[in-house]
Amino acid sequence: MTGRRRVLLVQLPIPPLGPQPIHGNIPLAAGYLSLYARRCGLDRWFDLEILPGQLTNTLGDVAFVEAILARQPWLVGFTCYLWNVERSLWLAEQLKRRAPEIRILVGGPEITLDNDWVLQHPSVDYAAIGEGEGTFVELLQVLAHLPEVTRPIPGLIVVGKGSPACNGFVPRSPLPSLDLVASPYLEGILDPAEEKILLLETLRGCVFKCKFCYYPKSYDRLYFLSPEPLRAILRTARQAGVREVILLDPTLNQRRDLPELLRLLAEANPDGQWTCFGELRAEGITDELARLLRLANFTEVEVGLQSVEPRAMRLMDRNNNLRAFERGITALRRAGIRVKVDLIIGLPGDTPESVRRSMEYLKQSGLYDDVQVFHLMVLPGTDFRREAQLLALKHQSRPPYYVTRTADLDLAEMYRLWEEASAIFERQWDDLPDPELPPSLLASRTLIPGTIALSPNHPAEWSVLHLPVSGPCGLPRTVTQAFTLWFCSDDFVRDTPVVCRCVEELLQHNPFLTLTVVLEPRGKISALTGQVLRRLWSVCQQRPTYLDRYYSVQPGQLAGAKRLLVCLPPLPHAEDSTWRAEIEEFANILYLHEWQPVRENVPCRN
Secondary structure: OOOOEEEEEEOOOOOOOOOOOOOOOOOHHHHHHHHHHHHOOHHHOEEEEEOOHHHHOOEOHHHHHHHHHHOOOOEEEEEOOOOOHHHHHHHHHHHHHHOOOOEEEEEOOOOOOOOHHHHOOOOOOEEEOOOOHHHHHHHHHHHOOOOOOOOOOOOEEEOOOOOOOOOOOOOOOOOOOHHHHOOOOOOOOOOOOOOOEEEEOOEEOOOOOOOOOOHHHHOOOOEEOOHHHHHHHHHHHHHOOOOEEEEOOOOHHHOOOHHHHHHHHHHOOOOOOOEEEEEEOOOOOOHHHHHHHHHOOEEEEEEEEEOOOHHHHHHOOOOOOHHHHHHHHHHHHHOOOEEEEEEEEOOOOOOHHHHHHHHHHHHHHOOOOEEEEEEOEOOOOOHHHHOHHHHOOEEOOOOOOEEEEOOOOEHHHHHHHHHHHHHHHOOOOOOOOOOOOOHHHHHHOOOOOEEEEOOOOOOEEEEEEEOOOOOOOOOOOOEEEEEEEEEEEOOHHHHHHHHHHHHHHHHHHOOOOEEEEEEEEOOOHHHOOHHHHHHHHHHHOOOOOHHHHHHHOOOOOOOOOEEEEEEEOOOOOOOOHHHHHHHHOOEEEEEOOOOOOOOOOOOOOO
């Protein structure tokens, strides 16, 4: 290989629901890859970079492509989760169009042998299956000296016809110890001070074999992090002012040395600088374990119940001992630890009556502080995906892969059960927040026609159009991931084609936007009709994305990735109830209150 080459690692965030800043998108997997590659000496040949959060968490699609190309990468690696895999593949496609020589590597939970729509994507060159550090390092070691992969690499699929390495897949054994990748925080690759959160992995592997989960497929046994690296990581957390430590270990109490781990966590956090959070099985939790969890400053834990139906438990290969479950929950709560209990709607073997029994059991027992109700996802790589036909499971073909029918439940029944759960537990799950407008728009307190960016070199955050307009919409192509498009019109019936054209044009260039379309009628509010909103809504839904499908299984929800907002003046007025019902079928209504819209044409601010 001649010259150094840039390897750029990218982890896209969970799509935002509005203009609020994105938090929690910590590229731990990319940190592990970069760390292990450096320890194997590959930084002699490659510049290893993780795309910074200030870019990954704010940029819209076109701006994201430009940001990657500006770094002139030789290889781009995407960490793919169900919330970002489609956008990652779209970005890969755009990169290949602009710079065909760029190599694309994908890895993460979405990359499994049975997820054909990902593995067959024409823009993917390499796909890492399972634990990625060893595969990533061996790939770079080969490409450091050869132009192509000429031999099978365990854990890697080389995508493309004619490749000598794509005639069969060889699985890779996991790293023998987590000490080999401990820790991106210690090496300064990741900075816990940025969000005051530390993601902590002290073991890999899971002794349980729940059929809805992919995790156990990757490991044949448990692999641990030694005490000394763990102490060093926690010292780094203290120096960085970390306020929360999230343990990523699957089923925290599957390990036999849990008491020793909890004592170590407590010793490193004597003044309670941070709280801890983790997932565990309530069965097996004793009063002493609960006391140690609290001593380590666990303030909340998540516990899976999923179902109390024996047939459902058998089919998902997860048996609940309810008496032991009750003893464990009681011990945790007695120790002062909040318990969040999970239920799943849509499990094979569950009927409407058995789902209700699970909800009633939990409600009547009172053994929870919070409840999460999930809609079953038939995830790639899981036993449920492999057995879907046998179990009569119908599901979405794209993320989040929600089940839409089982042998005993159809989608309408799942809607009803979701509503019943909300009533029983007196809460909403994944409820869409009230629509919000960008702070810069609120701060301006005016509606100046034009496009506003956060800074001269930053993509546009919102744009205002006073209708009618002639000619092109004049919208920016480089925008933030959450973008607000505001239309003012005295006749939206007349201006509907222009509004639809502008939205279609924006989404054509940035299909994965979180888009808020604001319609402000000037004059009679009746000039904005339900038919106008119906046409606009159909344009917004031409290419559904993850958030749209995520909210599609929840009753009474307006889809999450695109939202329509009708802004009305604050002056007293009588609204026709029929008109309001038409509008609220597709849009939220917001009153301007202290706003002072500018009606005359003002030069655009860029």
